[in-house]
Amino acid sequence: MLMMGRRGFLAAAGAVSVVTMMDRGIGRAWAQATGPFKLDPLGYATSALEPHIDAKTMEIHHDKHHATYVTNLNAAVKDHSQVASMPLQDILAKLGEMPDAVRTTIRNSGGGHANHTMFWQIMGPGGGAPTGDLKAAIDRDLGGVDAMKETFNGAGARVFGSGWVFVTVDKQGKLALESKPNQDTPLMEGKRVLMGNDVWEHAYYLTYQNRRPDYLKAWWNTVDWSKVGERYAAAKAGTLTI
Amino acid sequence: MAFELPPLPYAYDALDPYMSAQTLQFHHDKHHQAYVTALNNLIKDTPLADKPLEEIVKASYGDPSKQAIFNNAGQHWNHTLFWQMMKKGGGGSIPGELETKINEDLGGVDKFKEAFTQAGLTQFGSGWAWLVVDGGKLKVTKTPNGENPLVHGQTVLLGCDVWEHSYYLDYQNRRADYLKAYLDNMVNWEFVAELMHKG
Ligand SMILES: [Fe+2]
Ligand SMILES: [Fe+2]
Numbered sequence: 001m002l003m004m005g006r007r008g009f010l011a012a013a014g015a016v017s018v019v020t021m022m023d024r025g026i027g028r029a030w031a032q033a034t035g036p037f038k039l040d041p042l043g044y045a046t047s048a049l050e051p052h053i054d055a056k057t058m059e060i061h062h063d064k065h066h067a068t069y070v071t072n073l074n075a076a077v078k079d080h081s082q083v084a085s086m087p088l089q090d091i092l093a094k095l096g097e098m099p100d101a102v103r104t105t106i107r108n109s110g111g112g113h114a115n116h117t118m119f120w121q122i123m124g125p126g127g128g129a130p131t132g133d134l135k136a137a138i139d140r141d142l143g144g145v146d147a148m149k150e151t152f153n154g155a156g157a158r159v160f161g162s163g164w165v166f167v168t169v170d171k172q173g174k175l176a177l178e179s180k181p182n183q184d185t186p187l188m189e190g191k192r193v194l195m196g197n198d199v200w201e202h203a204y205y206l207t208y209q210n211r212r213p214d215y216l217k218a219w220w221n222t223v224d225w226s227k228v229g230e231r232y233a234a235a236k237a238g239t240l241t242i
Numbered sequence: 243m244a245f246e247l248p249p250l251p252y253a254y255d256a257l258d259p260y261m262s263a264q265t266l267q268f269h270h271d272k273h274h275q276a277y278v279t280a281l282n283n284l285i286k287d288t289p290l291a292d293k294p295l296e297e298i299v300k301a302s303y304g305d306p307s308k309q310a311i312f313n314n315a316g317q318h319w320n321h322t323l324f325w326q327m328m329k330k331g332g333g334g335s336i337p338g339e340l341e342t343k344i345n346e347d348l349g350g351v352d353k354f355k356e357a358f359t360q361a362g363l364t365q366f367g368s369g370w371a372w373l374v375v376d377g378g379k380l381k382v383t384k385t386p387n388g389e390n391p392l393v394h395g396q397t398v399l400l401g402c403d404v405w406e407h408s409y410y411l412d413y414q415n416r417r418a419d420y421l422k423a424y425l426d427n428m429v430n431w432e433f434v435a436e437l438m439h440k441g
Contacts, residue, residue, distance in 0.1 A: 060414050060415055065415055161387040161405070162368045181367065202406050206411070
């Protein structure tokens with residue numbers, strides 16, 4: 001049904017027009033090309049992660065950077081209805097089969113859309129700590145929470161240029177660390193991402209400038225572990241998407 | 243002999259408001275310094291330690307075991323040129339001979355600026371936009387991260403750093419505005435013409 005709806009929507013939309021999304025009650029607005037992919041509002045205020053991530057960074061990062069990925073992704077699939085009707089995780093897993101003319105845009109903007117959607121989801125004011133199954137998996141596969149943070153931050157510091165550090169999770173619940181350049185994601189190898197941190201300079205430059213290690217360290221204070229726990233459960237149930 | 247960070251050839255506020263003093267301070271004193279420091283540490287006590295910078299860049303390019311050396315050597319080379327490619331009151335008119343060459347090879351100054359801006363905008367992630375001489379002809383190119391035209395056998399005339407650290411404090415996500423300001427208000431065209439004459 002959803003796929004039919006998307007096709008119908010696309011056909012009706014014709015040329016790309018721009019609508020404006022409003023974030024309820026906050027009054028921020030971002031441009032969004034019509035198409036199958038949508039930029040969801042942040043689930044919390046832009047100031048919710050201060051002082052670790054400042055409100056201006058959150059606003060530009062979500063309303064401008066992420067919005068641009070969504071706009072460009074929608075534009076890329078506009079003339080490829082077959083692709084437009086696929087879920088994003090399937091598009092990324094089949095990057096090699098995408099039409100030549102739009103493959104690079106799909107890689108960059110589709111990856112960017114998936115990565116940032118996950119990023120906003122696993123952060124929040126909730127904080128907390130890993131518990132239960134997730135905690136056990138971190139202890140088993142990544143040497144415990146402290147060791148995981150240290151290895152993760154080391155990988156983040158070593159990304160030369162722009163990129164991401166991820167914790168991936170398989171259907172058995174096994175965790176692994178992986179870093180990727182630019183907007184590449186383990187989804188491109190058919191894997192699932194439990195969580196990840198954006199180490200593009202835009203993610204931290206207004207507050208941390210050249211001090212990426214300080215950002216990496218502070219970022220853990222923004223992680224909402226209940227959200228990560230939900231993703232972990234979904235991964236084991238086979239329902240985790242992007 | 244260890245490499246040293248060359249001083250900025252103008253005051254930190256020389257490019258203000260197009261590139262703020264704060265941006266130049268971080269970019270030169272922190273980012274460029276970090277590349278120099280990392281490079282020195284990486285080549286210390288290795289056969290590359292006494293080699294000229296250009297040779298290190300070329301020798302480490304495409305060698306996975308020397309990726310970190312290449313990254314930092316490339317960025318030291320790129321930034322050393324980048325500072326000289328800008329000046330207070332830059333942009334402005336292009337020296338005659340260079341303008342003629344731009345007209346001949348790139349279809350005019352406007353077309354060149356458009357192509358250079360496009361190269362900068364489409365360099366996804368971090369990298370550089372370039373104006374180079376390749377086989378006697380001017381060409382606009384782009385490279386990711388620390389890569390540069392040197393490793394492609396081209397002569398650099400102009401380069402613009404499009405890593406976000408170059409413009410984020412002043413322009414945030416508006417890379418296009420930064421590229422426009424670079425071309426119209428910052429480029430030291432006399433230095434670019436000098437590079438062309440040297441070949
Ligand atoms: Fe980002
Ligand atoms: Fe730079």
